[in-house]
Amino acid sequence: MGTLLRPGPAAAAASPIPVASSSSANHAVAVGVGARSLRYRGVSVGALRSPSPQVLATRWRPRRDTVVRSDVVAGGAAAAAGDSTQALSDLQVASRFRGVCFYLVTAVAAIFLFVAMVAVHPLVLLFDQYRRRAQHYIAKIWATLTISMFYKLEVEGMENLPPNTSPAVYVANHQSFLDIYTLLTLGRCFKFISKTSIFMFPIIGWAMYLLGVIPLRRMDSRSQLDCLKRCVDLVGKGASVFFFPEGTRSRDGKLGVFKRGAFSVATKTGAPVIPITLIGTGKLMPSGMEGILNSGSVKVIIHRPIQGNNAETLCSEARNVIADTLLLHGYGVH
């Protein structure tokens, strides 16, 4: 993998924890996905916007089972204009229908499983306050049940996954909400770091509280420091933590810059970093298109643990191994 073209070492940004800028991110949605759609239809305009057209050409080879953002927009506009022949195609309707079914299944499963979570919580607090294995097991059931009906999941490198008794810092690329479901199926008791707004979701937000998910106000430097402190504390007590070092879902499908926070937790605690590459979730449910679910499959690649005492170096190593794997699978990296 080391022989692949790489854009350079991971550029660690100034703030230690990933912070998203929503306005620029939204712009990226419009530009990036629009470019994909043109490529998808065989027009080469997308190449003008990408430094790596071969990569995009590979990645966005025509697929009849994938709806991209501009398809939905175009379909909606046509419908509004009263042109029934250009209304949403069967394909788009199928992706939307699949999306509705997905949320129905996951909501019903969550209602029942949340009751189980509440029931075991006193015991969890008494006997397993930091790892909360029972709660994570229930979350694993929820995720497995949900995704098993909608996409095929392949996991490579299970042997690299440390046991729940070994604290570690897990990091992965982030393309979609489906990343969370996919990662929960691994059955490891890592604490996600989550933006605070997700805690507002009924049931899911409450379940996150029971799981011990760590809240982060992304634009608040004090919250960032508190979050890192909590992570160091948890790892010291035998639990694991999970970061998306890009801090936000990729809008154009390419791997973004990694923040250093996760890696400073690893160097402060001596815990290993476990890099994970997620492939395909962004095609199934792209960022900004949470209402649809395309058909397809997802691959998870768990890389070998890396260790070190320099956060910058760990950050570059982890990003490089994920970037190489994404390039190998036809994705781009920034």
Ligand SMILES: CCCCCCCCCCCCCCCC(=O)OC[C@@H](O)COP(=O)(O)O
């Ligand atoms: C009741 C059944 C069990 C329910 C278990 C629910 C467990 C949910 C764990 C949720 C962990 C959420 C982690 C989110 C991490 C995070 O915050 O990443 C940022 C993004 O994603 C969205 O950012 P953006 O792309 O900028 O909108």
